[in-house]
Amino acid sequence: MSDSMLAAEPAIRLVAFLGVLAAMALWEVAAPRRRRDIPRVLRWTNNLALVVLDTAILRLTFPILAVGLAVMAEERGWGLFNNVDAPVWVAIVVSMLLLDLAIYLQHVMFHAVPGLWLLHRMHHADLDFDATTGLRFHPVEILISMGIKLAVVAAVGPPAVAVLLFEVILNATALFNHANVDLPRPVDRMLRWIVVTPDMHRVHHSVDPRETNSNFGFNLPWWDRLLGTYVAQPTKGHKGMEIGIEQFRTRRDLWLDRMLIQPLLGPASGGALDARSHRKRSSSASSEQTKPSTE
Numbered sequence: 001m002s003d004s005m006l007a008a009e010p011a012i013r014l015v016a017f018l019g020v021l022a023a024m025a026l027w028e029v030a031a032p033r034r035r036r037d038i039p040r041v042l043r044w045t046n047n048l049a050l051v052v053l054d055t056a057i058l059r060l061t062f063p064i065l066a067v068g069l070a071v072m073a074e075e076r077g078w079g080l081f082n083n084v085d086a087p088v089w090v091a092i093v094v095s096m097l098l099l100d101l102a103i104y105l106q107h108v109m110f111h112a113v114p115g116l117w118l119l120h121r122m123h124h125a126d127l128d129f130d131a132t133t134g135l136r137f138h139p140v141e142i143l144i145s146m147g148i149k150l151a152v153v154a155a156v157g158p159p160a161v162a163v164l165l166f167e168v169i170l171n172a173t174a175l176f177n178h179a180n181v182d183l184p185r186p187v188d189r190m191l192r193w194i195v196v197t198p199d200m201h202r203v204h205h206s207v208d209p210r211e212t213n214s215n216f217g218f219n220l221p222w223w224d225r226l227l228g229t230y231v232a233q234p235t236k237g238h239k240g241m242e243i244g245i246e247q248f249r250t251r252r253d254l255w256l257d258r259m260l261i262q263p264l265l266g267p268a269s270g271g272a273l274d275a276r277s278h279r280k281r282s283s284s285a286s287s288e289q290t291k292p293s294t295e
Contacts, residue, residue, distance in 0.1 A: 005160055009067050013168060020172045024131035024179040033182040033198065034239055038128045038251065046256045047132035053256075054142045061143055062150075066167060069153045070160040079157020088159060095158030096166045097220075102152045103170065104223040106145060107216040108272070116144070117271035118263040124212060124270075125248040125262060129205050134178035138263065173219045177201040196221050203234050207242040211235070213272040245270050 058065070064072065073079045081091040110120035119141040126133045137145075153163060177196040192200045196217045204215040214231040217224050224230040234241040247266045252258060 005164060006068055006071060009164060012164065013171065016168045017171055017175075020175045021131060024175050024181065027181045028130055028179055031182040032180050033202075034129065034180055036128055036130075036180070038254065040130075042251065043126065043128060043130075043254055044132050046254055046259065047126070047136050049256050050137075050259060051135040054137060054139050057139045058142055058146060062146060064150075065146065066149050066153050067160055067163045069150050070158055070163040073154055073157050074160065078154055080155065081159065082157035091159050092162040092165070095156055095162040096169075098156050099149070099152060099158070099163070099166045100170075100217075100220050101223060102148065103219070104217050106148050107218070108229070110141065111213055111216070111272040114268035114271055116141075118268050119144075121245055121247075121268075121270065122259050122262045124205060124245045125253060125259070126205075127244050127249070127251070127254060128180070129178065129202055129243045130180040131175045131178050133205070134174040136259070138260070140263070170219050177218065192221055194221070195219065199233075199238060202238060202241070202243075203231050205243050206234050207244050207246060208235065209270045211241075212245070212270060 074082055077083060081095060086094075110116040119138045122138045122141075123133070123136050126136055173195060177198050178201065179198050181198055183191070183197060183199065188197050188199050191197050196215070196219060200215055200221060201218075203211050206212055211231055211234055214229050215224055216229055221230070236242075246269070248258075248262060253262070
């Protein structure tokens, strides 16, 4: 079972990825939430080239990835669920919740630590917001993220099927919650109690640092609500908000070569520990509109 899962993993993940990406692209054309300002060909070619580069570097750097490590941990008795007698369904559900919490905490850390923010801000420097924004991560961030994920897998000892399900669902929800799609407002209000919606995550891509440092969840919305990082709506509304960060505002900054060197350019402003972010948070807290937008 484990060997067949390992053999099938690349095909399962690729088919799921391409299927969800195609669905989101069609949905964005049929029902866009915001007007597109940058030509799709410019952003998509560079964002997709980046994900190909990230994947190649990841495969060359790590001899084993998360599902493979889960299989190895089971064989060698590593981690919590390989040393306790728990029903398989409990191990799967709890493992997926713990992995999702780890991704949330990692995301907060990449905003809070200036050196990590220098890497992560490349994800925020996209000047438009659509499904391919969910693929736009610096290769060094991808490597650090995988190292953290492997450590969590080794500690938790999750069933391999839980890790495979988590990886597929996380990739799918990242494409979904970055998509420029127009969900009906009542649907969005209900759906965001169980999954991060595009309107919820779009707040996180606002140029306003107070909003940038909120809504960290990629998959489950509960951590933001429980840990006080949830902001319901952007102050200027979804059609009025400006996407990105204050640095890197030109179209040339969207090219692959410029994306790769962004961590070396300029100060690490806009992160969660930036004093300017706290000033903006204090000055705008009293005027924040937390009720659902009627846009």
